[in-house]
Amino acid sequence: xxxxxxxxxxxxxxxYGRFTALDNFSVExxxxxxxxxxxxxxGKTTLIKTLLGFIDAAAGGGTVFGHDIKKDGRLIRQKIGLxxxxxxxxxxxxAVQFVAFAGELAGMxxxxxxxxxxxxxxxxxxxxxxxxxxxxYSTGMKQRIKLAQALIHGPKLLLLDEPTNGLDPQxxxxxxxxxxxxxxxxxxxxxxxxxxxxxxxxxxxxxxxxVGGKLRTEGLIRDLKKIEGHPCDIELREASPAFVAxxxxxxxxLLESKGYxxxxxxxxxxxxxxxxxxxxxRQTGAQVREFSVAERSLEDAFLEAIR
Amino acid sequence: MSSAPIADLxxxxxxxxxxxxxxxxxxxxxxxxRVSLKKRILWVMSFLAGSYFAIMMAIFxxxxxxxxxxxxxMTGSNMPAMNPLQQLMDRIIWKDQFVHxxxxxxxxxxxxxxxxxxxxxxxxxxANALLVYLSKPCDKKDYLLGKWMGxxxxxxxxxxxxxLFFYAYGILSYRDYGFFTGDKLLxxxxxxxxxxxxxxxxxxxxxxxxxxxxxxxxGATMAAVYFLSNFFTQAMSGAWMAFxxxxxATAKGIVSKLFYGSVDGLNIGLAKSTLAxxxxxxxxxxxxxxxxxxxxxxxxxxxxxxxxxxxxxxAWKRVRAVEVVG
Numbered sequence: 001x002x003x004x005x006x007x008x009x010x011x012x013x014x015x016y017g018r019f020t021a022l023d024n025f026s027v028e029x030x031x032x033x034x035x036x037x038x039x040x041x042x043g044k045t046t047l048i049k050t051l052l053g054f055i056d057a058a059a060g061g062g063t064v065f066g067h068d069i070k071k072d073g074r075l076i077r078q079k080i081g082l083x084x085x086x087x088x089x090x091x092x093x094x095a096v097q098f099v100a101f102a103g104e105l106a107g108m109x110x111x112x113x114x115x116x117x118x119x120x121x122x123x124x125x126x127x128x129x130x131x132x133x134x135x136x137y138s139t140g141m142k143q144r145i146k147l148a149q150a151l152i153h154g155p156k157l158l159l160l161d162e163p164t165n166g167l168d169p170q171x172x173x174x175x176x177x178x179x180x181x182x183x184x185x186x187x188x189x190x191x192x193x194x195x196x197x198x199x200x201x202x203x204x205x206x207x208x209x210x211v212g213g214k215l216r217t218e219g220l221i222r223d224l225k226k227i228e229g230h231p232c233d234i235e236l237r238e239a240s241p242a243f244v245a246x247x248x249x250x251x252x253x254l255l256e257s258k259g260y261x262x263x264x265x266x267x268x269x270x271x272x273x274x275x276x277x278x279x280x281x282r283q284t285g286a287q288v289r290e291f292s293v294a295e296r297s298l299e300d301a302f303l304e305a306i307r
Numbered sequence: 308m309s310s311a312p313i314a315d316l317x318x319x320x321x322x323x324x325x326x327x328x329x330x331x332x333x334x335x336x337x338x339x340x341r342v343s344l345k346k347r348i349l350w351v352m353s354f355l356a357g358s359y360f361a362i363m364m365a366i367f368x369x370x371x372x373x374x375x376x377x378x379x380x381m382t383g384s385n386m387p388a389m390n391p392l393q394q395l396m397d398r399i400i401w402k403d404q405f406v407h408x409x410x411x412x413x414x415x416x417x418x419x420x421x422x423x424x425x426x427x428x429x430x431x432x433x434a435n436a437l438l439v440y441l442s443k444p445c446d447k448k449d450y451l452l453g454k455w456m457g458x459x460x461x462x463x464x465x466x467x468x469x470x471l472f473f474y475a476y477g478i479l480s481y482r483d484y485g486f487f488t489g490d491k492l493l494x495x496x497x498x499x500x501x502x503x504x505x506x507x508x509x510x511x512x513x514x515x516x517x518x519x520x521x522x523x524x525x526g527a528t529m530a531a532v533y534f535l536s537n538f539f540t541q542a543m544s545g546a547w548m549a550f551x552x553x554x555x556a557t558a559k560g561i562v563s564k565l566f567y568g569s570v571d572g573l574n575i576g577l578a579k580s581t582l583a584x585x586x587x588x589x590x591x592x593x594x595x596x597x598x599x600x601x602x603x604x605x606x607x608x609x610x611x612x613x614x615x616x617x618x619x620x621x622a623w624k625r626v627r628a629v630e631v632v633g
Contacts, residue, residue: 052442074328074444088435091426092342104334105443116321123318137432149439152322157462218350275543 006066006157006189007051011060014046021046023298024060027060029191032181035200035221035303036193038210044193048159051191052077078107081150085161087142089134096130097120099146099148106153116152124148124178140171147178157189158182164199172199179203201298209305217305223296224305231255231265232273234295238286246280257273263294328444332453336447339457343423347521349465356412357469360587364476365405371480401477401489402582405497406468407589409504409578416508419465424458424512424531426522433520437626447626449499451513455619459509467501468544475540496581502575507611511570514618517625541570545601565618566599573611580604590630 007029020277022043038044051064055071062069064076090098096117103113121130125145134145143163145192150158161297163179164172183190191260194200195295200207201221208218217224236243239260252266252273266273270293283289296304374392431437440450474494477486490496490523512529519525543566550559567576579586579601586598 024520074446078325078328078441078444080442083437084435084438084442086435086438088438090436090439091430091434101334101406102439102443103339104338105331105440105445107328107331107444108321109324109326112321112323118317150442151318153443154323182318186320188318188320246397 005287006034006191007062007064009047009050009060009062012028012050012057012062013059014043014050014055015058016209021213022050022057024216025210025213027208027215027218028061030206031189032206033179033190033192033204034192035204036210037197037200037207039218039306042210043212043213045161048161048191048193049160052080052082058294062271078153078233079156081155081158081238083146083150083158083160083163085165086137088146089142091135093134094131095126095134095145095148098134098145099152102149103152108153112246113152116154120151121145121169122147124151125174139166140168140174143167143171143175144178147175150273151182153189157191160190160192160194162194162196163192164196176202176252197302207298209302211306221298222295224301225298227294227296229265230270230273231263231294232270233290233292234262234264234277234280234288235290236260237289240284240286242284243280246283247276250276250280252276252280260289263301328504330445331360332449332456333444333449335440335453336401336456336460339423339427339454340460343457344464345463346422348422349419349461349510353416353465353468354423356415356419356466357408357472358406359411360404360473362405362475363408367396367399367481396481396484400584400587401481401486402493402496403584403587404473404477405470405493405500406575406578406582406584406586408496409500410571410575412469413574414464416462416466416504416574417530417570419462419499420458420508420512421526424509424517425460425526427454427458427517428513428626429519429522429525432517433522439469447623451619451622451626454622455509455513459505462508463501463505466505467498470497470501491583493582500574500578500581503577503611504607507570507574507615510615510618514621517622533570537571540566540569540572544599548596551596563599567602567607573614574608576602577604577607577611580607592593 005028009025009027009029012022012025013020020223022048025043025047034095034219036044036047046055050057050062050069052075053069057070065079067075067079069076069166088247090101093101093246096114100110100117101123103116108116118127118130121127124147126144128139134142137145143166147160147163150160150272160179164175176199179190179192182188183203190203192200204221206218206220207224209216237260244257247262247264250266252264254262255265256263264273264277265277274291277291279289280286363413370392374390374396379391427457427544431440437450441447445453474497480486482488487493511532515529515532516522516525543562547559547566550562567573581604584600585600588596588598
């Protein structure tokens with residue numbers, strides 16, 4: 001994917017009365033699947049509302065696909081699909097009528113909207129249930145239809161607000177797979193706002209962390225998970241104090257030891273560290289089962305960012 | 308045999324045409340029309356709203372037929388022969404029939420509004436449908452205009468059929484009895500009345516609907532507004548009858564104004580003032596009682612506009628795009 005930004009926010013300040021929800025906020029939202037993280041009240045929802053053109057900023061501004069968020073709300077919403085957190089549907093309609101109507105609302109000609117409603121519902125796994133009234137749907141099916149109505153008009157950017165809310169483990173798995181296939185196989189840009197870090201880690205490449213209305217950190221998930229100094233994890237067949245002694249002799253420092261798993265740090269690149277580790281293993285007859293560059297969990301990275 | 312689907316079921320981007328988002332109100336209105344016009348109850352109500360016209364059409368048909376075969380009554384040696392049925396036909400004031408028709412149709416118009424309009428926003432509130440509408444390129448203006456137009460057009464169709472059918476029947480059959488010459492602008496006045504009737508009911512339905520999360524509660528509230536104000540009108544009607552022989556002009560003047568202080572009263576008042584008549588007893592039955600005079604046209608029209616605007620203002624305040632997310 002190219003690195004062209006989907007949205008660009010510059011020095012945006014949004015206030016609700018005396019409360020400042022976004023404070024001089026600037027960010028470039030890149031192409032691909034981006035996770036929007038932050039504690040409750042951090043300003044994630046305000047950022048989404050602002051991207052949709054619902055809120056008048058007190059200062060600053062921005063663009064989505066080159067359209068000004070202050071002036072071109074309609075054009076922006078024509079290029080965006082929103083899957084809200086809450087259950088939502090238009091009462092009294094079957095799934096196919098509902099999704100086709102959502103397409104017409106986005107500006108699709110009626111015949112095209114109906115044809116594509118069938119396609120999208122099939123894709124979202126509701127092909128068999130598309131003639132049923134949406135009010136009779138289960139929670140999982142309601143999540144899927146929200147995704148279908150967001151996808152109907154072929155948006156260039158999809159905003160997903162807690163897409164796995166209320167889903168059972170299998171439903172969650174299916175939804176994540178669906179989102180992942182849209183974003184990674186079909187190259188649709190997606191912004192996912194969620195509190196579930198494993199979900200974000202599973203489907204997103206990039207995260208934006210918002211705290212107190214300010215951008216706390218942003219970047220590729222793999223970069224955020226990196227630990228300073230490139231420590232490495234080594235798993236042996238069995239615990240070996242001789243291996244530890246040998247590798248320390250070679251200049252490495254033991255950071256952590258859990259049974260037959262060791263975390264070491266040594267000067268140089270991970271390649272150079274791996275050479276040290278295998279040299280120590282040869283010297284002591286230890287059998288190396290796994291060697292990897294150590295990284296934090298996204299949760300640790302997130303907690304550190306919001307601290 | 309392969310178990311793979313014969314069609315490509317994977318996601319495909321839509322690169323087809325997207326129309327300009329400037330007329331999305333019509334998409335919403337069209338959807339309401341599509342759903343509402345399929346409701347059988349709407350047509351039943353439309354038929355019932357036309358019951359006065361149906362009865363009058365039968366009366367006129369048989370009276371005219373019978374008058375042709377009835378021998379003239381001899382009233383005196385120097386007087387011309389009189390045909391009582393012919394006299395009845397000659398006595399008919401055609402525009403008054405529309406006042407009665409619209410007046411008697413009011414309760415059915417209310418039920419049409421309950422069926423078609425009062426759930427439009429309340430049910431959307433219950434189902435969080437605003438999240439769908441306002442996350443698309445349509446805005447609050449499109450949403451409210453579309454909802455109003457959909458309800459208005461449905462009501463207009465339901466309300467117009469009986470009156471226009473009666474007008475068509477009248478103009479084709481009773482031109483010799485002054486149907487056209489009685490008021491040459493009758494059709495235009497009738498259309499104006501139907502439009503204002505549909506507009507006030509649509510506006511009230513939308514305004515009340517926006518206050519609730521349940522269509523039933525909104526319906527109960529609208530019915531309560533209608534019947535309570537109608538009860539007031541009935542009380543004024545009683546007072547008017549009591550003042551018939553009293554002769555107290557001031558009291559009669561006040562009662563004649565208050566008589567129109569209800570939803571249907573406003574519509575009846577506007578019908579009378581538009582058609583420039585105080586009305587006559589329904590079904591052509593002779594009655595010596597004085598009819599409540601028509602209110603001033605501008606006052607009646609202004610009140611209808613104000614009530615409609617206030618209802619829509621309530622809806623405007625209640626629908627908020629900023630609540631769409633979160």
